[in-house]
Amino acid sequence: MAKIKDDALSVSERKAVFEKMRKVCLAFPDAKETITWGSPHYRINDKIFAGIGDEKGKLTVGFKLEMDHAHAIVQDDRFWPSPYVGKHGWVTTAVGPKTNWKQIQAFVAESYGLIAPRAKRTVRKAASKPAKKRASR
Numbered sequence: 001m002a003k004i005k006d007d008a009l010s011v012s013e014r015k016a017v018f019e020k021m022r023k024v025c026l027a028f029p030d031a032k033e034t035i036t037w038g039s040p041h042y043r044i045n046d047k048i049f050a051g052i053g054d055e056k057g058k059l060t061v062g063f064k065l066e067m068d069h070a071h072a073i074v075q076d077d078r079f080w081p082s083p084y085v086g087k088h089g090w091v092t093t094a095v096g097p098k099t100n101w102k103q104i105q106a107f108v109a110e111s112y113g114l115i116a117p118r119a120k121r122t123v124r125k126a127a128s129k130p131a132k133k134r135a136s137r
Contacts, residue, residue: 009059013097021052021061021095024105028112042108049115050108055083058094061104063111065089089114 009017018040025031025042031049033040039053050063062082065073070089073079082090095104 009096014059016097017059017095017099018052020099020101021050021104024101024108025050028109028116030116031112044112044116047115047118049111052095055092059096060092061095061108062090062092063104063107064114065091065107065110066114069110 022033022040026033028042028044028049030044032043034043035041036048036051037053039051041048041051043049050061052059052061054060064070064085067089070081070086070091073091074081079091079093081087082092086092091107093104
């Protein structure tokens, strides 16, 4: 689980939020959950497309959006550029029992759509490289 306790959410509420995020993210083809920086992150191949964790005492989720969408959405006080990667279109929002999960699902779907093609291209490129032959002795 995440490192910092969010006093606004009970343990059961936090668990329910983690489960909702897991359900949203693992619904995508080839998605998997990893623990990265102490919190669950969701990947397609080895590329992160969403994550959930604590930021400044709040339970938050992060996802990547098209740059124009990211710039527009952070005008809403509920959203802000993600630390370190916000300049690349990553956005963060606090989540809890009253979160609009249909909206989060749409944002995560956009993120998956942005990340999945790159991740699959990387795998295809690696698979198409010929294996190096070992020198015989």
